[in-house]
Amino acid sequence: MNIGIMPAFFENISFFLKAAIVTVYLSLVSLTIATLIGIVLGVVSVVGGKLLKAFVLAYVYVLRGLPILVLLFVFYYTLPAFRIYIPSVLAAIAGLSLWTGAYMTEIFRGAILALPRGQIDAGNSLGMDVITLMRQVVLPQSLKYAIPPSINMTVRLIKGTSVVSIINIWELTYAGRQVTETTLAPFQVFGGIAIIYFLFCYSLSYLGAVLEKRYTYIH
Amino acid sequence: MKIAFDFQFIYRNIDSFVWGFIKTLEISLLAILLALVAGFIIALLRMSKQPWLSLPAGGIIEFIRNTPLLIQIYVIFFGLFTVGIDFSAFMCGIIALGLHYTTYMAEVYRAGVESVSRTQREAAAALGFNRMQTMRLVILPQAVANIIPPAFNEFIAMIQGSSLVSAIGVMELTQTAKMFSERTAATYESFFLISALYLVLNSILTTGSRFLENRLTAYR
Numbered sequence: 001m002n003i004g005i006m007p008a009f010f011e012n013i014s015f016f017l018k019a020a021i022v023t024v025y026l027s028l029v030s031l032t033i034a035t036l037i038g039i040v041l042g043v044v045s046v047v048g049g050k051l052l053k054a055f056v057l058a059y060v061y062v063l064r065g066l067p068i069l070v071l072l073f074v075f076y077y078t079l080p081a082f083r084i085y086i087p088s089v090l091a092a093i094a095g096l097s098l099w100t101g102a103y104m105t106e107i108f109r110g111a112i113l114a115l116p117r118g119q120i121d122a123g124n125s126l127g128m129d130v131i132t133l134m135r136q137v138v139l140p141q142s143l144k145y146a147i148p149p150s151i152n153m154t155v156r157l158i159k160g161t162s163v164v165s166i167i168n169i170w171e172l173t174y175a176g177r178q179v180t181e182t183t184l185a186p187f188q189v190f191g192g193i194a195i196i197y198f199l200f201c202y203s204l205s206y207l208g209a210v211l212e213k214r215y216t217y218i219h
Numbered sequence: 220m221k222i223a224f225d226f227q228f229i230y231r232n233i234d235s236f237v238w239g240f241i242k243t244l245e246i247s248l249l250a251i252l253l254a255l256v257a258g259f260i261i262a263l264l265r266m267s268k269q270p271w272l273s274l275p276a277g278g279i280i281e282f283i284r285n286t287p288l289l290i291q292i293y294v295i296f297f298g299l300f301t302v303g304i305d306f307s308a309f310m311c312g313i314i315a316l317g318l319h320y321t322t323y324m325a326e327v328y329r330a331g332v333e334s335v336s337r338t339q340r341e342a343a344a345a346l347g348f349n350r351m352q353t354m355r356l357v358i359l360p361q362a363v364a365n366i367i368p369p370a371f372n373e374f375i376a377m378i379q380g381s382s383l384v385s386a387i388g389v390m391e392l393t394q395t396a397k398m399f400s401e402r403t404a405a406t407y408e409s410f411f412l413i414s415a416l417y418l419v420l421n422s423i424l425t426t427g428s429r430f431l432e433n434r435l436t437a438y439r
Binding site: 163173184191197201 | 297383
């Protein structure tokens with residue numbers, strides 16, 4: 001095959017696309033877990049007791065205050081020190097999910113607080129318990145506030161998955177380093193990989209911006 | 220199994236951690252300086268009325284913001300070397316981190332300037348100010364209060380981002396902890412210590428941001 005532009009990248013394109021699937025997989029799994037964490041802790045931080053609220057506050061403070069790489073290292077290096085052995089993929093997913101989950105908690109907390117207080121009062125006066133109130137009244141309405149920032153967070157998560165290459169997970173960035181070592185063409189290889197990331201992230205950023213505009217115009 | 224927190228370990232190796240901490244501060248501060256200056260220039264280009272200035276600036280901003288920092292660090296570290304520019308890993312880290320957050324700062328500046336009401340601009344025009352004077356005397360002083368909080372968020376993100384420079388072998392805080400966990404059994408002591416240090420930096424910046432914001436918006 002004769003490719004004029006960026007040969008080192010395009011000759012290995014199928015290798016990179018396979019690696020991109022791993023990146024997408026890591027992003028999707030972590031996003032799912034993080035969203036669940038975000039919904040549960042977001043609700044808890046609004047309606048929970050003092051102790052629960054303090055716990056959520058501490059979780060958000062610590063996890064948002066630490067670099068994602070440090071979190072990954074904590075799972076990768078310190079768990080074995082406690083004789084807990086998990087595969088490094090699990091360490092990666094745990095780190096990414098908990099990190100994203102902290103931001104998702106803040107997003108859902110903000111989205112719930114953005115609703116008029118009367119919605120919760122009305123639910124309470126109808127005798128709804130907390131779970132019914134959240135599931136049937138609060139969460140469906142606050143979703144429109146939560147979705148645009150969640151999409152922006154997803155972009156950060158996808159970019160964050162590149163960091164798991166440092167704890168030896170084979171994904172797009174790791175594949176890039178492998179091919180750079182054999183072809184010695186870092187500009188072509190990482191340039192091409194950057195374009196793959198860009199296609200994913202930019203389309204999401206664009207969607208986020210459109211939704212953000214639509215939902216802010218309503219109010 | 221007995222787990223004891225070995226304070227002796229931290230005490231014995233405190234100088235390594237202090238050096239790592241200083242390196243992290245150095246990288247972050249230099250990158251912040253670069254981002255503050257270059258971000259302002261890019262923001263001016265982005266807001267220019269000439270499409271041949273604003274379109275490329277917009278393209279660069281979107282491309283860098285939507286690709287991972289780690290990839291950019293690798294491009295600069297491995298790439299510059301192949302074209303015969305032999306910068307140290309430390310320099311490459313600062314350049315990559317600075318350039319990445321230049322684009323974020325550019326958007327912060329732009330949002331700050333655009334948040335100043337249109338009528339201010341019109342009033343300045345009515346008084347016969349030129350573009351330069353309008354910017355310097357009317358827009359920027361009012362935009363600062365809107366720029367400070369998001370700018371500090373970017374500074375916090377940059378301190379966290381500086382941990383990625385460890386991937387090209389710079390002995391900063393994260394790399395120091397990694398080294399100790401590979402060579403000694405003191406993994407959780409190391410990571411506990413550096414986590415605490417990152418959190419302290421984070422809190423200082425958050426508090427500073429709030430203080431400045433209150434001072435600057437006191438007139439409102």
